[in-house]
Amino acid sequence: MGYVIAAYAIAIGAVGLYFAHLVRERGRLRRDLDRGER
Amino acid sequence: MTAIPDSAIDRGARALVLPTGILLAVLAGAWLAAVARAPLDSVQGVIQKILYVHPPLAFAAYAGFALTALGGAFFLWRGDEAWDHLARAAAEVGVLFCTLVVVTGPIWAKGTWGRWWSWDLRLTITLLLWFVYLAYLLLRSFTEGNERAARFAAVYGIAGLAVIPLNYFALDLAGGRSMHPENLQRSNLGAGMGWPFALGALVCLVAFAHLLARRIEVEALRSALAERVARAPRGLEHG
Numbered sequence: 001m002g003y004v005i006a007a008y009a010i011a012i013g014a015v016g017l018y019f020a021h022l023v024r025e026r027g028r029l030r031r032d033l034d035r036g037e038r
Numbered sequence: 039m040t041a042i043p044d045s046a047i048d049r050g051a052r053a054l055v056l057p058t059g060i061l062l063a064v065l066a067g068a069w070l071a072a073v074a075r076a077p078l079d080s081v082q083g084v085i086q087k088i089l090y091v092h093p094p095l096a097f098a099a100y101a102g103f104a105l106t107a108l109g110g111a112f113f114l115w116r117g118d119e120a121w122d123h124l125a126r127a128a129a130e131v132g133v134l135f136c137t138l139v140v141v142t143g144p145i146w147a148k149g150t151w152g153r154w155w156s157w158d159l160r161l162t163i164t165l166l167l168w169f170v171y172l173a174y175l176l177l178r179s180f181t182e183g184n185e186r187a188a189r190f191a192a193v194y195g196i197a198g199l200a201v202i203p204l205n206y207f208a209l210d211l212a213g214g215r216s217m218h219p220e221n222l223q224r225s226n227l228g229a230g231m232g233w234p235f236a237l238g239a240l241v242c243l244v245a246f247a248h249l250l251a252r253r254i255e256v257e258a259l260r261s262a263l264a265e266r267v268a269r270a271p272r273g274l275e276h277g
Contacts, residue, residue, distance in 0.1 A: 003149040029259035
């Protein structure tokens with residue numbers, strides 16, 4: 001059972017981390033662009 | 039005013055973010071419940087449940103690499119940067135899913151075969167596929183903003199696609215000498231195992247679409263920022 005939980009946790013965790021990275025990167029780039037417009 | 043790229047691909051990506059996000063949240067819950075309720079395999083036991091995530095991850099990786107080739111082909115044909123953005127974004131998301139294939143496979147193998155890895159034809163070609171597109175990402179990161187490198191990467195991305203059919207049909211090529219189980223389809227699964235597998239495939243493809251849409255958005259913003267830096271007077275690049 002431990003192997004099964006590990007496989008699902010790694011898959012879901014990695015997708016979640018990448019999602020969080022993209023959301024944060026989008027926010028950072030938006031802020032940089034907005035700062036340049038002012 | 040800095041123009042953020044607004045091609046049909048960028049607009050499509052922005053439109054996909056919300057519906058795929060909602061669909062993913064709903065489907066992921068249903069999938070995990072279906073996996074928990076799925077009957078135990080009489081031969082492998084509980085470890086067989088890894089197969090509701092491992093092949094679906096591979097389908098998403100294949101989709102990523104197919105879109106890398108498609109984007110690259112259209113970039114070479116039309117010369118529109120938006121297609122290059124699609125190719126680059128799809129390669130990155132595809133490599134994420136391929137990494138998870140390469141990680142979850144050995145976890146299943148350890149529980150079933152008693153060892154993490156075997157230099158079986160299917161496993162070796164999957165590793166090759168991962169390296170091919172990892173090299174694509176390295177090439178893109180080392181040659182940021184270089185038009186010629188983008189064209190080379192497009193050709194490379196298209197050529198790399200040849201590994202996918204080789205990978206899918208590796209079991210036939212091995213002529214019955216492969217340790218890897220046959221390609222899973224709903225028709226060759228036991229009673230009650232088809233739904234968790236089909237839902238797993240759907241969840242991985244929707245997750246792929248959602249991450250790809252977000253990654254294309256990021257690519258468009260990076261492109262706008264790079265354009266602004268290029269136009270800024272010297273010494274004011276970060277202002």
